[in-house]
Structure formats: structure tokens, C-alpha cells
Amino acid sequence: MVAMVRRQQEVGRFTDVALLVLISLADGAKHGYRMIHDIEEFSGTSLEPGTLYGAxxxxxxxxxxxxxxxxxxxxxxxxxxAGRQALAEQLATLRRITGAATTRLGPLWGTA
Known part of the structure; x- marks a missing residue:
């Protein structure tokens, strides 16, 4: 189990700040401080204020x-x-990506 944790930390988090912001705002308006906390709650990603405000x-x-x-x-x-449409398109792309990854990893997971 320790090896798995270490391996995940080495890979790092895959994030797109713009995507995280759009997801955060999808359920209602928020100010920056609340977005930072919301994003950390649902994704585990800690954003610095400068990163957030640039996005x-x-x-x-x-x-x-x-x-x-x-x-x-x-x-x-x-x-x-327009932001909701962009978010929907990005999520559709992510579903295709995760579907391909699941299919390709299936033999490794013993599911294929």
C-alpha cells in the first residue's frame, strides 16, 4: 500500500485550473476565497490566489x-x-479519455 501512495504522489495531480473554476461555479456564484476552498474540497487541489485570479x-x-x-x-x-457549454464539452472529452484509459488498463486490473 505504501508503494501505491508513493507512486500517486510521484505522478502528481492532473488539473486544469479553468476546469476546476467552471466546476466550482456550476452550482452558483462564489467569490475567490470560497472558490479556493470549494475546489480543494471536491478535487483535493490547493490553489494559490494568484493562480486562481489569473484563471x-x-x-x-x-x-x-x-x-x-x-x-x-x-x-x-x-x-x-457559454461557460456551461464549454464545461459540458470538456466533461464529454474527459469521459472519452477515462473510457479509453479504463479499457486500456482493463488487462492490468484483471477486468478484460
Missing amino acids: LMRLEERGWIEALDAESRRRPYRITD
Whole structure:
């Protein structure tokens, strides 16, 4: 079991910050601090504020998210219809990828 844990740590996490942000916003608007915690809860990925805010700027430029009026000092963001479509397309791609991986690993797992 220790070898498996070590091997997973060596590989690292496979993340796309934009995808994580879109998933976080799919269930409602959030400000940056809440997104950081939400993303860590559902993915185990810890984002630095600079990484998050860089992704927010890129997503906003693409029209996939939009900033809302600030609440006290925090600015919430929400996903747009274009962002939902982009997320759906990305998730469809990930399903194809995981399906291929499962099929190819089947012999190694004794399932083929």
C-alpha cells in the first residue's frame, strides 16, 4: 500500500485550473476565497490566489464567467451560458479519455 501512495504522489495531480473554476461555479456564484476552498474540497487541489485570479481573468475574457457586483470587499463570479457549454464539452472529452484509459488498463486490473 505504501508503494501505491508513493507512486500517486510521484505522478502528481492532473488539473486544469479553468476546469476546476467552471466546476466550482456550476452550482452558483462564489467569490475567490470560497472558490479556493470549494475546489480543494471536491478535487483535493490547493490553489494559490494568484493562480486562481489569473484563471478568473482568462475565463472572463473568454466570456465563460462574469463578475458580479462586489459584496463588501469580495467580488463574486458566476458561470455564463457559454461557460456551461464549454464545461459540458470538456466533461464529454474527459469521459472519452477515462473510457479509453479504463479499457486500456482493463488487462492490468484483471477486468478484460
